[in-house]
Amino acid sequence: MSRRVALLAALVVTMVAVVVGWQVTDDPGVAPEPPRPSASPTGEPSSSPTPVRATPPPGPDGGACYRLTYGEAVAPTSTRSPVACDREHTSATYLVGELDTVVDGHLVAVDSEEVRGQVSSACPDRFAEHVGGTEEQRRLSVLRPVWFTPTLEESDAGATWFRCDVIAVARDRQLAPLDGRAAGALGTPAGQARYGLCGTAEPGTAGFSRVICAEEHSWRAIRTVTLAGPDYPGEAAVRTAGEAPCRAAGRAASADQLDFRWGYEWPTARQWSDGQTYGLCWVPDPA
Template sequence: MKPVLLLCLLAVLAACSSPSPTASPTPSDAPSSSTAPPSAAADTPTSSAPAPPPRPARDGCHRLTLSQAVAPVVAGTDVPCRQKHTSETYKIGRLPLLVGGHLVAVDSPSVQSYVADTCRSTVGDHVGGSPEDLRLSMLQAVWFTPSVEEAALGADWFRCDVVALSGSGRLALLPRSTKGVLASSDRFAMCSTASPDSTTHKRVPCSARHSWTAIATVGLSGQSYPSARAASRQMDSACRSAARARAADPLDFSWSQERPSQEQWKAGQRYGICWAPAS
């Protein structure tokens, strides 16, 4: 996952001053009417601060490009879910901007971690299937927060969307609803155009043309990014067993493995992927 930048919340402080007292009229110059004349301030038009934008609609659908999907603020076009779309909102939450009675900036580490962890941990509940099914799919969680101007007006929401990578620098079209899609279909399962050690290796949904299939994931230990050799030592046995279990001939089968890239490792992916030729 590409890192997502969250924008700063601007605190708006309004200073108030009491109007200067006016002199009381003397009996000789007081108006004969019981109604006092309007003050000069009443003739001056007043303006109120604009209201914050409405919270996004949960379960809404959107037409986004890949670059818009990884942007920190909402972009793209809202569309009915019956029309073509590339993202679906599955959660709207409130930003934890008040800690210990003090405002916390939208781009503070605590807020960033909260939003990322919340969206990542809840996408599985929406799309269904097991955590392993989600790891072996092209579905991803993305999230958005208010812009600087919206946050300054009091917007305190965040939005979690699910998108599907198409493998060609674009997002795949989603069905009318992605609720439970992993539990009911392999449409967004992860496949590849070639073996992961090939220069033509490109991840694609299994609904597209492919020759290899992602069959298992293996957790990688250690705090630092593992070398290819270190990752292979941890993954070798598990990947071989997974490939053998699905092979027609347990004595004649092929398999391969793929460690996370440095960018994926930095984003929190602490597992490698086992691959086997598509049946």
């Protein structure tokens, strides 16, 4: 092996980070010469270019509508393009806000617990204002808030927005088309009827599943039973708590005060952890 080749091999092994910018001579006794600064046309050394920060990508439109699947609606990010709100769509944006990604003086990731907490608070708070109605009417509907943050790539490019959408759950893992942007929908009898929570059979029977009242159904949820305590009280306690109020709701909804039917659906431990800390009273409602 020649002396020049041997020297290059040693440099590759021990000085990988600097080989590219250094000249290697045939004489191993001559020290490599560091690179000289490039010269401008005037003969003066040129300075390094000032780095330019990329412009953050634009955020979503605060009044946009989208045609999302159920899986896309419950994902943390969305890359779907909006559609016209007068065309069929399954989600509508009611709030676009700015994330605070600096916590206690430190920059945190867009998918961090601190940032997710900001969005999971802001979107439900504004949801009530957007769809209208009382808390009871919102609980008795299939309208739900969902939210999105930038992808990691968008966040790395400087995006700091968050987006809140309203959706209507038609049935298990399926969305229903929205009427416009659903603004104020639960503040009107027509909106309450369209987006109400109904069932395909008597609660507790084999054929029962929750559906939007705009679809074919035979039972309707008409009242909620608020359950006390931050922790799940246990199945026996939540089952007993709803019997009297749901019986009264069934009697009030029936033309025959002596012969009427009613049902009660209490939350499971998992539903409780997901935020449903109330039971539902049901009555027959032939469509």
